Amino acid sequence: MPSKKALIRRPSPRLAEGLVTHIEREKVDVDLAVEQWEAYAEALRTHGWETIEVDPADDCPDSVFVEDTVVMYKNVALITRPGAEARRDETIGVEEAVASLGCSVNWIWEPGTLDGGDVLKVGDTIYVGRGGRTNAAGVQQLRAAFEPLGARVVTVPVSKVLHLKSAITALPDGTILGRIPQLDVPSLFPRFLPVPEESGAHVVLLGGGKLLMAASAPKTAELLADLGHEPVPVDISEFEKLEGCVTCLSVRMRELYA
Numbered sequence: 712m713p714s715k716k717a718l719i720r721r722p723s724p725r726l727a728e729g730l731v732t733h734i735e736r737e738k739v740d741v742d743l744a745v746e747q748w749e750a751y752a753e754a755l756r757t758h759g760w761e762t763i764e765v766d767p768a769d770d771c772p773d774s775v776f777v778e779d780t781v782v783m784y785k786n787v788a789l790i791t792r793p794g795a796e797a798r799r800d801e802t803i804g805v806e807e808a809v810a811s812l813g814c815s816v817n818w819i820w821e822p823g824t825l826d827g828g829d830v831l832k833v834g835d836t837i838y839v840g841r842g843g844r845t846n847a848a849g850v851q852q853l854r855a856a857f858e859p860l861g862a863r864v865v866t867v868p869v870s871k872v873l874h875l876k877s878a879i880t881a882l883p884d885g886t887i888l889g890r891i892p893q894l895d896v897p898s899l900f901p902r903f904l905p906v907p908e909e910s911g912a913h914v915v916l917l918g919g920g921k922l923l924m925a926a927s928a929p930k931t932a933e934l935l936a937d938l939g940h941e942p943v944p945v946d947i948s949e950f951e952k953l954e955g956c957v958t959c960l961s962v963r964m965r966e967l968y969a
């Protein structure tokens with residue numbers, strides 16, 4: 712039985728100072744964000760995931776977006792080197808957390824930069840967005856870390872959104888969900904389902920056909936329910952104001968060698 716563990720990280724009291732790149736800054740309600748984060752974590756637990764809290768990084772406003780700091784493939788945790796310099800210190804507690812779970816640990820090194828939000832795994836295919844946060848050296852290092860383990864790395868140009876996973880994620884059957892206008896090269900994806908809302912492009916696979924999704928995408932939830940999936944909506948409005956989405960608030964670990 713594969714382990715179902717998920718790393719999460721409590722929001723920093725400085726969350727409202729988080730970076731915004733492609734949208735206008737809006738006021739973030741930090742107390743509401745903490746409530747939403749707790750509900751998100753509870754939704755993971757309700758669907759069989761053990762949540763593991765990485766030590767908080769209170770001085771790092773964006774630290775709740777823990778997905779950007781580590782990429783898992785099989786038992787290997789690749790600690791990233793975030794593209795935004797302001798986010799580099801976030802990796803510190805994450806190294807300890809993954810090492811204590813028995814992962815083999817690897818790193819992205821200078822001059823490489825890579826954000827976990829740019830990495831989408833679909834079986835053994837790893838799509839990596841080359842964009843504002845992930846550079847060519849980061850892509851090369853990702854390939855060197857994971858191709859020897861059986862992955863096939865496909866690079867995707869990303870210029871219209873923050874991360875690759877701001878534009879697309881994948882259903883359990885590998886179908887890519889997204890919106891064509893947000894993609895530089897939509898033809899890169901073999902099976903593509905357009906969704907009616909921007910935040911509808913983001914799903915977290917909970918297992919058993921259940922999809923954790925943002926409550927801000929009700930039409931997409933309806934579409935996916937009609938196709939036989941089971942959407943589990945969570946309100947993450949305060950994180951969306953900082954270009955966060957459901958995927959970026961956790962790192963799911965399924966293949967721990969434990």
Ligand SMILES: NC(=O)NCCC[C@H](N)C(=O)O
Pocket residue numbers: 729730731732773776778779795798827828829873874876877953954955956958959
């Ligand atoms: N993987 C993600 O979607 N991460 C969201 C990061 C948002 C944060 N405000 C940032 O700009 O880095």
